[in-house]
Amino acid sequence: MNEQWMREALKEARRAYEKNEVPIGCVVVSDGEIAGRGHNLSQGRKNPLLHAEIIALDAAAKSGKLRRGEADLYVTVEPCPMCMGAILNARIRRLYIGADNPRFGAAGSVVDLSAYRAFNHSVIVERGLLKAECGALMRDFFETLRAD
Amino acid sequence: MNEQWMREALKEARRAYEKNEVPIGCVVVSDGEIAGRGHNLSQGRKNPLLHAEIIALDAAAKSGKLRRGEADLYVTVEPCPMCMGAILNARIRRLYIGADNPRFGAAGSVVDLSAYRAFNHSVIVERGLLKAECGALMRDFFETLRAD
Numbered sequence A, B: 001m002n003e004q005w006m007r008e009a010l011k012e013a014r015r016a017y018e019k020n021e022v023p024i025g026c027v028v029v030s031d032g033e034i035a036g037r038g039h040n041l042s043q044g045r046k047n048p049l050l051h052a053e054i055i056a057l058d059a060a061a062k063s064g065k066l067r068r069g070e071a072d073l074y075v076t077v078e079p080c081p082m083c084m085g086a087i088l089n090a091r092i093r094r095l096y097i098g099a100d101n102p103r104f105g106a107a108g109s110v111v112d113l114s115a116y117r118a119f120n121h122s123v124i125v126e127r128g129l130l131k132a133e134c135g136a137l138m139r140d141f142f143e144t145l146r147a148d
Helices: A002-018 A052-063 A081-089 A131-147 B002-018 B052-063 B081-089 B131-147
Strands: A025-030 A033-039 A071-077 A094-099 A124-126 B025-030 B033-039 B071-077 B094-099 B124-126
Touching: A002 A025, A002 A033, A002 A052, A002 A071, A002 A094, A002 A131, A025 A052, A033 A052, A052 A071, A052 A081, A071 A131, A081 B081, A094 A131, B002 B025, B002 B033, B002 B052, B002 B071, B002 B094, B002 B131, B025 B052, B033 B052, B052 B071, B052 B081, B071 B131, B094 B131
Parallel strands: A071 A094, A094 A124, B071 B094, B094 B124
Antiparallel strands: A025 A033, A025 A071, B025 B033, B025 B071
């Protein structure tokens, strides 16, 4: 079941890849269905806010299905601080991460924002779901960039 | 000059107050003019992403005036982790903060995201600009809430 949702996030990541964006995709799942989905669009739109998670959370909020404490989020790569903060603000219940992000990860790799009880919400973090596929897409992307 | 921009942020904060939103306002300044402005709208729109800083940064990005490393951001209350992460992603040069946020502040009060060199950008943080006015607006708001 969880893999099925991460496969949807991977579909989004591939859409980013096809647009020459860093290939990260995300879905927000609430009540057994996708409440919002998104892929990274920050380069093309020249807007540093347009990460996959922000787009998916915004879509879920606008759909009215982002119930506090009841929605789960699947993302192919560990969130940056902005997205991890958005996940906490949205009271996401479970966060499923594909590949780690050793450079910018804010769910443990560089800083662990989920560990700050002070932020008034704890999210359950599960790492490594379809890690190989999520990570391979990133490696392919950056290898192609270097080869250009 | 800096006070002038914080007064614009305060105007935004008052707009939030009038809508029964937590009264926080923000302006992004680039090249001597306001490139984006915003106030907190998260309650009314039921969207946890709609903090003042996110709205102002999004407007600045859409205006094409959010030049990396050249824009400054003025916000009446210390940013939460989401907004501090957005400020780092947007390569804001200087961050001017009015009042501290002891509960959710991510520019030093709870966590200091500006201290992580790993996030590939350092922002210069200046605290306490029009602190009394910025803080008084927050206190008034929460006292009125409690009195209701």
